[in-house]
Amino acid sequence: MQSEAGAERGRGAAPAGQGALEKPEPAAPSKGGPSRRPPPRPLPSRTPTGTWRNHNAHFKSPVLLPKACPSDVANTEPLQQETEELEHKDRALEQEIGQLSAEGFSLEELDRHITLLHEYNEIKDAGQRLLGQLAVIRGVTTKELYPEFGLDLND
Template identity: 60%
Template sequence: MQREKEVARGGGFGSVLQGALDKLEQASPLSRGSHQSPGTRGGPSPRPPPRRTPTGTQRNCNARFKSPVPSPKTCQSDAANRETLQCEMEELKGKDLALDQEIAQLLAEGFSPEELDRHITLLHEYNDIKDVGQMLMGRLA
């Protein structure tokens, strides 16, 4: 660095440029370590410059991404996972059995799936006719 200054001071445009750079280094608030606002003359700023990052969170910007959703392997071990799945399977089998019993009871009372399909079709037709009627009433109003 010293040698570069000596070569630059040798004469001409290089020495002028080097002199200007030296003056900028001396005048720079970063080189002196003091905090000055751009509008003040020589005195330190009453408050430090604002930070770019919030002060409350201290996160490493170079760290790997960590998902907020835990992965299944980190939450439970394989044994606990199998046990949970077994319990869920037993519950679902119980619900299936209860629904089969309810269907058998409704069939014994005289309900048929064909009759239910007919009622659903008629309800759809009724709703379509009602919607057309409301639309016509809206246009007349």
């Protein structure tokens, strides 16, 4: 039996104490110096391969520059008319603001009113979500719940 074990060792079997699944020790470098790693690969290029050239040379801007031509003179008339209309609306709004100020309305009152409207809408939205959840639990539509809680469908 010993001769068979010796023969096994001679054929390249693992020496005693080293399991078959363990990795063998790496071989020593051939020239006696430290092992050399291959040089790192260069990073991939983000530009197309081929001849080196200025890649921005053929860039065409999507912004069109205005050109002076006789048709532009005809296009200024509608712009002038639109400008006059806007100035007229501005004067009308200034008059309306002056009239409301004369009647006793103030900007602070308007801001307070807007704040209260936002608060009202948030509370109403929360109530609508609760009605929706209750309708799902009961298996009915929210429309059917309105009379039960004394709500009007138009609210």
